Amino acid sequence: MSGFFSNLRRTNWLLTGKLALARGFATGIVAMIIIIATGGLASGGGPETILVTFTAPLWMALLSPAVGLGFQLFGQALSLGGDNIFFSLPALAAFVCGWIFTALGDPIVYIVNRMVPDLLELADFKLFNLNAFMLVLNPE
Numbered sequence: 001m002s003g004f005f006s007n008l009r010r011t012n013w014l015l016t017g018k019l020a021l022a023r024g025f026a027t028g029i030v031a032m033i034i035i036i037a038t039g040g041l042a043s044g045g046g047p048e049t050i051l052v053t054f055t056a057p058l059w060m061a062l063l064s065p066a067v068g069l070g071f072q073l074f075g076q077a078l079s080l081g082g083d084n085i086f087f088s089l090p091a092l093a094a095f096v097c098g099w100i101f102t103a104l105g106d107p108i109v110y111i112v113n114r115m116v117p118d119l120l121e122l123a124d125f126k127l128f129n130l131n132a133f134m135l136v137l138n139p140e
Contacts, residue, residue, distance in 0.1 A: 007135050015136035017065070018120055022112070023134075024064025026105025028057030064102050068132040071098025098132025 035053045052059075072095075110127045113120050122136065 007137055010137045010140070011135045012138045015121055016134070019109075019122065019134060019136055020065035020068065021061045022109050022120060023068075023102050023105055025057045025061035026108035026112075027064055027102060028060030028105070029108060030104045031060060032056040065133065068098050068102035071095070071101065072131065072133040074098075095130075095132065099130055102132045103129055 032053055035056070106126070106128050109120070110125055113122050113125045
């Protein structure tokens with residue numbers, strides 16, 4: 001956990017927030033597409049199903065940063081247990097859950113960042129990132 005906390009002083013919080021919201025919004029778009037493609041709207045769930053589906057990008061943008069940070073910190077805390085299998089498997093599960101919840105939209109963020117580089121101001125954003133919560137650091 002020391003690596004995460006040692007970077008807090010160098011963190012650009014405005015860009016970190018923009019990135020977290022963008023990743024959450026893009027993940028919501030992916031979730032909306034998955035719900036529509038799998039026939040989730042055809043199951044007769046009513047107006048609330050339609051509302052949840054089409055507002056997924058908005059609520060994922062708001063929920064994703066907190067959940068991603070929580071999974072990131074939980075996984076890092078559990079990984080401090082060393083080679084003990086009791087600590088390793090839950091840490092892996094936390095990282096995977098956090099990654100699924102936040103990083104499914106990374107390809108969309110990657111494309112937007114390449115098309116409009118001034119929007120997120122990220123110099124090196126990868127197509128897929130394995131961190132549930134990413135800090136954008138100021139240059140040294």
